[in-house]
Amino acid sequence: MFTGLSAFPLTPLANDEVDFPSFIRIIERLAASGTDSITALGSTGSYAYLTNAERAKVTHLSVEHAGGIPVFIGVSALRTSQVLTNVNEAQRAGAAALLLAPMTYQPLTADDVFGLYKAVSGNTDLPIIVYDNPNTTHFTFTRELYGRIAHLPGIASIRIPGVPTCPAQARKHLQAIRAMVPSHVTIGVSGDAFAAPGLNAGCEAWYSVVGGTLPRLALRMTRLAQEGHADEATAESERLAPLWSLFTEFGGSLRVIAAIAEHLSLVQNNSLPLPIQGLNPNQRTRVAEVVKALGLAA
Amino acid sequence: MFTGLSAFPLTPLANDEVDFPSFIRIIERLAASGTDSITALGSTGSYAYLTNAERAKVTHLSVEHAGGIPVFIGVSALRTSQVLTNVNEAQRAGAAALLLAPMTYQPLTADDVFGLYKAVSGNTDLPIIVYDNPNTTHFTFTRELYGRIAHLPGIASIRIPGVPTCPAQARKHLQAIRAMVPSHVTIGVSGDAFAAPGLNAGCEAWYSVVGGTLPRLALRMTRLAQEGHADEATAESERLAPLWSLFTEFGGSLRVIAAIAEHLSLVQNNSLPLPIQGLNPNQRTRVAEVVKALGLAA
DSSP: OOSEEEEOOOOOEETTEEOHHHHHHHHHHHHHHTOSEEEETSGGGTGGGSOHHHHHHHHHHHHHTSTTSOEEEEOOOSSHHHHHHHHHHHHHHTOSEEEEOOOOSSOOOHHHHHHHHHHHHTTOSSOEEEEOOHHHHOOOOOHHHHHHHHTSTTEEEEEESOOOSSHHHHHHHHHHHHTTSOTTSEEEEOSGGGHHHHHHHTOSEEEEHHHHHOHHHHHHHHHHHHTTOHHHHHHHHHHTHHHHHHHHHTTSHHHHHHHHHHHTTSSOSSOSOTTOOOOOHHHHHHHHHHHHHTTTTO | OOSEEEEOOOOOEETTEEOHHHHHHHHHHHHHHTOSEEEETSGGGTGGGSOHHHHHHHHHHHHHTSTTSOEEEEOOOSSHHHHHHHHHHHHHHTOSEEEEOOOOSSOOOHHHHHHHHHHHHTTOSSOEEEEOOHHHHOOOOOHHHHHHHHTSTTEEEEEESOOOSSHHHHHHHHHHHHTTSOTTSEEEEOSGGGHHHHHHHTOSEEEEHHHHHOHHHHHHHHHHHHTTOHHHHHHHHHHTHHHHHHHHHTTSHHHHHHHHHHHTTSSOSSOSOTTOOOOOHHHHHHHHHHHHHTTTTO
16 A cells, blocks of 8 residues: 555645635545545645644545545644544544654654654554655654664554665665665655656655646656656656756745646645745746646646 | 843643643742743743643733733744734733744745734734744744844844854844844844853843743843843853753753753653653753752752
């Protein structure tokens, strides 16, 4: 279950409240796309900004509208007790697994983070995906900590934040992680620009921002890599370089992918939670040009 | 009102729930100490970890037990709409002012942060303290952004994250900020090791972690600097160097100040919100030695 493409949908807002009708349409579109799984309430799903009631409703709607595709639910929160509340809601909704990042406000130690995963592991029978996203959590995992956590009951996968783009270095990087992690725990790449290098180097999954909004694009690249067409997967990733460049230039993938979803009328305008403002008009023009040049609307 | 010592109390937990009786005793102790103001629900008050109900109760208890001393309330949250909810609660409780940090999960732009302060400024008549704490928010203010925000209605003070320890450099640093900020907006130093350098260089306030747990110590240093005894304030700060060193060595002030409060029986053990674990036994021994050597219990 923790292999192939996991698509991370946006949780769109309208007038600064969650736009549930648009969210349902996004989930149904993903369900129809053939993605291997859906991960709702990841960073792309703005989980950190939602109220408890909004998170609970998004959790239930995700499972209800996924047409039987496995749904993983992000349960992260700053406080362990709140994480456990989110875990209970995900269980009630019928989630297939949990995605858990070590959110920080005060910097956390390795023991704090291990304690968090241990607490969740001990309080659920659902599989857990370890969510390593230093750009948002500001926590840096070591391979040793991957190993400690991966040996806890129920740990099913680790979402790593990218790999070296050089194939030989990427394989070496993956092997070093794999040496610390039991074989039943899959390793999934994130950071969409690293998807082809990661899958080609042996990552079993791609936890994908772009897959949540442009699933066909992400599926094509995933299948190429899975079927051993490493060069074609690399070529497709290189073709998309203008998109990856926008992610870097505009401060991460979220604002760009939201602008794309707004441009394609998948969501309403101003779909991000304040204080996060969307891209400005000049930036949106650049996004529209890339959407057109790369045929992303197709 | 935004001058002198503002003491930042802990919000202690017991069995992972807010320990309201201990919190009330902390507030009453601060009220009796002669501190110029109390700032509840700052970073030291673990605001980011509390439920809405816990934050509301802490807000009301702070004002009710402060004996008329001005109480500033931290209203920060990741989402602007939640900040405005916290603002309403602080107003209802009778807070004297609001403390507002640009909390981040997704990195914020300067325009996002300006928009946040503008939204709060436009929705309250309470004075606002700008809370610049890059260690926890991971947002870096520029002097230009200080200036833009400081010109909004209601901005009363800026809490800066430390100054150079060299007196001449500290004065220059303050003057550069002051040049961007209207004269009615006070500048307050934080990072307790920088209190004496900051006050001596012209900061009008000290937003103090140590003041929330060891108010007499903080008041003595504040008054020395305010009364022009710069050398004595510096000497007192240098005497406390072993305490400042623990803050650095143990990953910030929060775990150390919580360990001191636990050691002095002001709060119960394990007073921090999980996943944040307290210091380990060896670290606590080191803290106890510094408490004894510096006479902090007096």
